[in-house]
Amino acid sequence: MTVVNEAILKLANQALLPPLDTSVNVENYLEFVNSDIQWDEVIVFSDSNHQNTLILLLKNAIIVCAMRFNLEMSEFITIIQRLCRNGKTLKLAVLQGDVLSETDIAEFTSLQNVLAACSFQTIKVTITEIKKYLTALGKPGAKGRGPNFSKDTKENVWKDSHGRCMFTGCGQRLGIDELSGEKGNFSYLAHNVASSENGERGIPVLSEKLSNDASNILLLCDKHHRLVDKIAGCNYPASRLSDMRVQHCRLSEILLDGLSYESVDVYVLLWPVNAQVVSPPGSRDIAGSLATMKLRSLCIPNVLDNGGENVFLRAGTIGGQIPSIIESSARRILDQTRRHDFKAALFAFGPMPALVGLGALLGNKGQFLPMLRYRDSGCWMWPKEEPVSKFYSVEGKDSLVAHEDVVISINFTATSPAVVAKAHEIKNRLGCSVINYTAVPEFMGNGAIPHPENGIALCAQLQQDMHDFRLKYGVKRIHLLICASNAASIFVGQAYDLHHPDMIVYDFEGEGMKPVLLISNNLGGTKLLSPEC
Incomplete structure (x- = not known):
């Protein structure tokens, strides 16, 4: 400018x-x-x-x-x-x-x-x-109310609510009495901007003009109608009630659209990072995340781990018994999805190397789709409803030299000084090349993979690159330095395939990085080992 x-x-x-x-x-x-x-x-x-x-x-x-x-x-x-x-x-x-x-x-x-x-x-x-x-302004509100609800307005509000209370977290069916089972209309219509200027949420001019506007009206159960109008009206200004209406309509459409979506198994696997475990996905998170790929949950989520194995908490790093824990979780997912053609949505969170290892064991032959824990919103969701054309760049492939080692840096969450320093250290020590996969500035951060189809495309590209590294340049070991989201880490792991070079995965330690996991394969399949092995 x-x-x-x-x-x-x-x-x-x-x-x-x-x-x-x-x-x-x-x-x-x-x-x-x-x-x-x-x-x-x-x-x-x-x-x-x-x-x-x-x-x-x-x-x-x-x-x-x-x-x-x-x-x-x-x-x-x-x-x-x-x-x-x-x-x-x-x-x-x-x-x-x-x-x-x-x-x-x-x-x-x-x-x-x-x-x-x-x-x-x-x-x-x-x-x-x-x-x-x-x-x-500054005067008592005008007496009287705006226009009464028309028949069309009442019908539109009922359609928008699908006969459920719109108050966030309620969703009570309002076409039947829950105690007696009697059918009827047990709903209440409440204005966001009050119909009367004298009301708790009354606004001059707007009260009259929005009185019969369906977008200004909530369908509520008796309890929440009393809450917003008689008990705690000051806590529920029109803007908050309008947001409730929008969120209810949006969630309702997601859930109903799901009736036409393909159903998949859902697995939840939460490992601690620095002794902290993120919250598991709620039904809204699951529905919204899956809807991005026109999928819906087949049944209640399969919770494999909702707080981290004790050994994770004791070890503090990816080492010792950790590879066996990752292998155990992957085996359970593979065994349980066999009858569904190895297809599932995976809400997994944990240390980046552990997620890379999990992705490598699940592989890319099945259809295991990782979901993003989007830190910017504090929930499980994808930043974009449609895939984007370009979200990362690749630097270093054009100058790749024949060598038994190569460094791959995944710079998605940030360009970490620790990653840069370790890449230079390995390059200077071994004389090998460094390939950087870096999110473009627009997407740099936790949402660097903005849509699951972008993750699938990244996985395919890395898979091809690792084939080329081995066949064209004689690479036997890949040193993986990764700074990425939970979903990106799994996608990177899924790129690993049979006949690929061994992959040494590094993790952060203090201000530096150290090797914590070795991913190797042979005719018996992919194995996870400690890097000392």
Whole structure:
């Protein structure tokens, strides 16, 4: 970005400065806006109890300018009218239950996130409705309610909810009484933005306009209807209830889509990393992760290990008895999936070398699909709903020299100084080549493999590369330095095949790395050994 653009960007966020309160300041700023900013949408934005009011200008739904004014209402309305000339869209957005902070308005990206949080409390309005909204600020809400629910609205809400309570974590069937078994309608309709301005979640103008809007209405059981309307209304602002509605609809569609998906076994295998074990996947995690590949769970998950074998906790490293533990888990998966053509989804987490070893033992002849523990979201999910075209680069293959050893560095979570240092140390000591597989900047991190099909493609590429290393360059040993997610580690292991060179897998120790696992194969199959063997 040029210096000129940086200066314009800084001026465009006037909300960081004191509000404009004189005609001279206003005119000077609007002159800058008209000459240097392009926009197609004007949003009057207000937060809880109307403590902050901003005017936002957007271009293609992206904030390009934010400003504040301390003026009489008539002058404020005049400014809005000027900004809306030439057919610009005017909207009103209200963030209920929260107040803007300095951090929120510090950058357009954070302000954009706040605006997204109240997307269902953002509506298209007229200048007259903006006047009505501003006039109502600080005054008791208007009496009365907005339009009653129409028959179509009631039907649409029921369809969206699939007859279940939309409150997060409930999902109670509302077409039958759970105690008596009697069929009927035992649901309650609740507004996100209250139909009455005097209500707990009432907002001038929005209350009336959204009163009969299905997207503003939740289907609830009796208990949760009382909770949000009579007991703890202050804890459930409209934005939170809207998010509940979105999440319920999204999860419902995932689960129902699963009826047409192929069913697979699900295995959960959680080993500790530094004595810490991640939480197992819930039903929502499993359904969402599998839906990415149009799969669904065949039955309840097969939990092989939900807290780590004691020997893992005692050993602290991948050594000693650890290879036998990995082999035992792999054998159980292979034995149990034999009747299903060796196909399963694998929710596995643990030390990277252990997961590489597990992937090598499961192999690529079956269809064992690892699932990602996505650290950025703190749950099991894939960052992308569709595979991407390019998520990593390869460096060093063009300059590969014939040698019995080669170093493979997988730099997906980060480009670790320990990996770089160990690669140089092995190269200088043995005189071999180093091949780097590095995530592109856009995907560098825990989500470097953004979609399972990308993981499958990586596995195929590594498998071919390791064949070439042996056949074309005489490689007998691969030194694997890996810094990657749980799913990526398994995909890398699955690339290992019969007749491939031996693979020595390294793990982090302090500020360095050391060999912790040897993967070898012969006519009897793939074996895991301690590197000293």
